[in-house]
């Protein structure tokens with residue numbers, strides 16, 4: 001056989017292997033609908049965002065969207081003007097909820113000085129109750145709350161506005177793990193090197209002025225019944241607050257720090273873009289996906305997903321502090 005002939009045979013063989021490989025994959029792709037979905041509740045628009053475009057009134061930060069998409073989760077928006085009926089319908093399609101961070105009024109004062117929940121908070125409470133009911137009926141339906149998301153989960157559990165002030169805006173810190181951390185669902189499979197890094201490297205980014213101290217946590221039996229602290233951190237004055245928590249009975253998780261920002265956000269100079277900080281984000285995104293996959297509901301047809309997809313909404317580039325945001 002001539003050299004060129006052998007070469008041709010070789011490339012034919014490679015071609016065959018490649019096409020066999022592709023075929024195998026296209027056979028599997030009859031399951032193309034096999035991706036998890038998450039509902040992301042929009043936050044009411046902030047003033048600075050409204051100024052950039054007044055025809056919109058609700059937004060979803062693209063950072064959270066990229067974060068979950070990095071683990072193959074597809075986003076479904078739940079705009080905060082949705083009716084309860086619309087929320088019921090969306091929640092019957094998705095695998096879990098993502099309560100994202102943002103600045104939103106949670107409580108307002110009644111005329112007599114007592115506090116009442118805002119419209120936004122009432123909607124979140126409705127969704128949490130619905131998620132609890134689903135789990136009680138045997139459906140594995142998870143909730144991930146970040147920053148504001150952890151706060152609303154804790155307020156719901158305590159059934160009282162329990163937030164205190166902390167000095168943790170645009171702030172980097174270390175995690176202090178609780179005695180439950182090694183046995184927790186959210187950390188038990190984490191690489192010990194990653195955990196050590198989170199404990200020592202001053203790398204987790206926080207951006208909040210409110211939070212829940214361990215002392216307050218101990219005052220609310222219903223909160224203790226529902227959530228256990230997995231990690232704490234100290235704010236600028238050294239005060240401890242709960243920055244990672246997980247549900248005792250339900251697959252609900254709260255994060256006060258922002259694992260989603262290192263890979264996708266560049267506005268605050270205190271966000272680390274160290275690979276190890278990015279890997280922490282990838283770890284949590286993957287954990288979310290694994291939890292969501294335990295819920296078996298899937299969109300079978302792409303057309304159906306498109307109907308609910310976040311991708312059909314407008315985006316703008318803000319860089320203040322989110323890079324892009326989705327708007328409605």
Ligand SMILES: *[C@@H]1O[C@H](CO)[C@@H](O)[C@H](O)[C@H]1NC(C)=O
Nearest residue numbers: 044045057058080081119120
């Ligand atoms: C939704 O957000 C818009 C824009 O901030 C706000 O005007 C409206 O009151 C919110 N609706 C609910 C039901 O929370």
Ligand SMILES: *[C@@H]1O[C@H](CO)[C@@H](O)[C@H](O)[C@H]1NC(C)=O
Nearest residue numbers: 165166167168169235236237
């Ligand atoms: C937060 O901490 C910084 C640095 O310690 C301090 O200068 C600032 O006054 C603190 N802010 C509040 C609201 O306590």
Ligand SMILES: *[C@@H]1O[C@H](CO)[C@@H](O)[C@H](O)[C@H]1NC(C)=O
Nearest residue numbers: 171172173201202203269270
């Ligand atoms: C943690 O990082 C921040 C931001 O880079 C820095 O201001 C702070 O001093 C660091 N804290 C410690 C304890 O190293």
Ligand SMILES: *[C@@H]1O[C@H](CO)[C@@H](O)[C@H](O)[C@H]1NC(C)=O
Nearest residue numbers: 057079080081082083086328
């Ligand atoms: C919510 O807002 C969107 C975008 O402005 C609009 O298309 C939709 O009809 C509104 N839904 C309700 C229930 O008001």
